[in-house]
Amino acid sequence: MFELIIRNGTIVDGQNRPRYEADVGIVHDRIAAIGQLGDAEAQLVIDADGLVVAPGFIDVHTHSDAILLSQPHLLSKTMQGFTTEFLMLDGISYAPVSRRTVHGWIYYLRSLNGLRFEQYTGWESIGDFMSLLDGKTAQNVATFIPYANVRTLAMDPGEQCPNDYQRVDLQNLVRQGMADGACGLSTGLDYVEQCFATTDELVAACRGMRVEQGVYVTHVRYALGTLEGVKEAVEIGRRAGVPVHISHLKGRNEEEVEALIDYIDLVAVNEVDFTFDCYPYMSSSTMLQYLLPQEIWRDGVFGAFARLTDPSLRDRFQRRLDTLDLSSITFAWMPGRQNRQLTGMTLEQYARRTKRRPADALCDLLIEESMAVLLIFHSDERGLEAEFLAHPYSMLGSDGIFFAEGKIHPRQYGSAARLLGHYVRRKRLFSLEEAVYKLSGFAATRFKLKNRGVIRRGAYADLVIFDPETIADNATFDDPHQLATGVEHVIVNGTPIVLHGKPVSSALPGRYLRFGAE
Known part of the structure; x- marks a missing residue:
């Protein structure tokens, strides 16, 4: 007997293979059977006739670090079909910290995450922080090592170049982060502390994860210009011997887009193991500071x-x-x-x-x-994001920032639904299979989330069931707090967290997904 059967659905398996019709049987947290399950019984049966059954979506770039401590079911994301949130992007977050550095981070990050000083409970390492979320959220979480946090532990503020002892400390802190389950090292080279880091310093830090092949994930040094920043990232990955992933890649105009795409296709993918993420909007958002x-x-x-x-x-x-x-x-x-x-x-x-x-x-x-x-930085350019969204080395990262009020960027509420509704159904930029791959299997493979992002027997039952004819983003810049529509059911580790378009408030089956681990 199954605990859950999804009947009559159209399976899009997250591997960019053609869709097919089948039932899915779930036992505990795993997919136990795929096929025509006939008279098989289950405690819960979902009729997915006319709906797509896909792997749960993975958001590889979020700023959900703090909000998940106080709001364990982030509806703005699960109602788009996201079942996994990557944390600690742009090299800035709440761990690792010490008693000396933690208050500075809480202060600095208030306009991204909104953590209050009284919410600090004494964590120090990445493992400490992630344990606060493991088994206590609706969606899964995964993480990177935020480089600015590492740098402030090893060096004094504003130092230009680490000495030999500090270099060892930087590498040891990166190794500790990888041991804690992080998927790589994130940087934001226009933000605090990291703006002082040299290319040589970043190469040395990345060598601390070369054995594990952690991924160097970077908001590039835009002060150099986007293309030059991407070139620096590729140099860092090549010299350190690690994969490279560019965060929220975009170009300001057609000429810059063409130059970036040419460089990626002709140089980057031949020098390093290279990928990038982007979101389906041209406008961006960050802190005034x-x-x-x-x-x-x-x-x-x-x-x-x-x-x-x-x-x-x-x-x-x-x-x-x-x-x-x-x-x-x-x-x-x-x-x-x-x-x-x-x-x-x-x-x-x-x-x-x-x-x-x-x-x-x-x-x-x-x-x-x-x-x-x-702030939000609005752009009059239209359609330039499509070049990056359709690129074979791209996946989706919303870069979402959540606050319950204000006029935040609609990407927090709309990114995945916009990709599937506007760009697949309306614009036909790429196929449904390609879009689901970018939202699930590609990310899981890239960041070594084993048995995630795929519908196959034995894989974890992270699933989204949606109507491909109605899925749509509703959030706008004037009215951003509007949930996406078209997602009917969301399942995390075999447990429904959304049923018939409504959240299951008591369900908190999310886990901390560690790099390369089951």
């Missing part, structure tokens, strides 16, 4: 806050702002109730409203909000 001159981080996070009043720093900040179209950048979220009416307003409108120079107005806002201001 990202725009500050990088030198502000030389004295650490709290030192940076103190420097926000420095006139010379404000002058340099203004020169940076002068290169941007402030009418295309909007406030997405900030914690202060007195400023929440600013969400949706452009930086240009805000500066005019304050009747001040933009740098002064924004630095004072950062002081008022303790540096926790989230």
Whole structure:
């Protein structure tokens, strides 16, 4: 007897093979049978007639690190079909930390994750942090090693180059992260601490995971330009002997897109084991502090806050702002109730409203909000993302940032559904089989999540059942907190977490998925 049978579904198996009709029988957390199961009985039977049965989707780039501690079922993601969230991207997160560094990280990350100081319970290692989620969430979690956290443990703030002892410490911390189950090392080379890391330093750090073949996952050094940043990433992977994965790859215009695609096809894939992720929007989102001159981080996070009043720093900040179209950048979220009416307003409108120079107005806002201001960078370009979405080396990473209020980027609520609805059904950019592969099997293979991302006997029963004719994203920039539609059932480790389009609130079957482990 099965615990669950899915009958009459169209199987899209996550391996980019042709769809077929079959029943799926589940026992405990595994797929036990695939075929015509006839009169077989089960405790629960789901009729999937007219629906697609696919492996649960894997989001390889999220910022769900903290929200899952307080909201174990992240509906904005599961209602798109995501069953696994990758954490600790862009080289910044809540572990590894020490008593010396943890408060700086909680302070710095408030506009990404919103963790409060009182939520810190004493964890230090990646293993400690992930144990807080293992078996306590609806969806599975996997992780990378955030390099800035590693760097702040081994080096003082703003140091340019590690000495021999620090280099050993960096490598040992990377090895410890891999031993804790991480899938590789993540960097965000425009963010705090990592902006000071040299190419040689990153090569040395990556050598700490060469034996395991952990993946170097990077938000590239955009200060160099996107193409030059990707080239640096490939150099790091080649010299360190590790695979390379580029986070949220996109181009600003047709010329840059063409140059990036040419480099990937002609050089990158021939020099290293290369992949990348992207999301189905041109507009992006990050913290306001990202725009500050990088030198502000030389004295650490709290030192940076103190420097926000420095006139010379404000002058340099203004020169940076002068290169941007402030009418295309909007406030997405900030914690202060007195400023929440600013969400949706452009930086240009805000500066005019304050009747001040933009740098002064924004630095004072950062002081008022303790540096926790989230932005959206809107783009008028249309269709450029399609080149990356359709590329054979790409998979989906939403880069989603969740807050329950504000005008956050709709990618948090819509990425997978938009891929399947807009780009598969409407635009016919690629086949349903290809899209499901990008959402599941490709990611599982890339990051060595064994027996995930595939429908086959013996694989873990992480499944999404959706209507290919109706699945759609509903979130917009004006109204982002709208759940996707078309996903009927979601199963994690054999346990339904969504049934008939409704969440199963008591179900928390998610696990910590370790690199290369069952």
